[in-house]
Amino acid sequence: MSGANVHHWRNQRLSALVLIPLTLWFVASVFAHLGDDRAQFTSWLSQPAPALLMAALVVAATYHFAVGVREVLVDYVQDPRLHRLSKAAVYLGNLALALVALAALAKIWLGA
């Protein structure tokens, strides 16, 4: 029981550490590409380094969000059934978000 929570605590910190450099890269990239038309944006994002960094950001961010929301649910949702359901919904929802993003990145990489 406590083992699972130590695991979540540690993974929340690990994903936070990974997200620090990825977030800085993301902010710089957003400003570099805000005014891009679609061709400019996809030609940038189909290069290996931006594609991999964006994929890493999406995976780390959805994971970090899921663990963070889980922590809030642990704090405030008392009803056991609602607790399990909401946790599952958060994890599945974030998994779906990450998969959609990875599919879009793959499509751009293969030449949209």
Place this chain on the structure above:
Amino acid sequence: MTPVERPLSPHLLIYKPQLTSLLSVTHRGTGFALGFGMVPLLWWLVAASWSDGAYALVQSFWSSWFGQFCFFGWAFSLFYHLLNGIRHLSWDAGFGFELKTLYRTGWTVVTASVVLTLAAYIAAYHLRGLL
């Protein structure tokens, strides 16, 4: 999997608000905002992979007043959560627990987040003529 026995956090409104607790609540709030901010990021990526029309729709959203409101809400959330997250990680490493330090780093995070958000606004305006 029976989480029933675990003690719940006391209700937030029981406490007198103070900087430390407000910053903690804001950390969670900005975390939620950033999580929901994943949706337009995803929309951007999917639209770029999809069609010119879909991509143009994303661009027009960001140049609308609501899009700009969201952009700066997320910019603030990102800078705040990033900086306060580093503050949290330093506590995990055992640093910065003294009350004086807590207040100093707390105010630093607030000030820096506001400054960075304004800088983001100016950068978006001047670099891209977006706004």
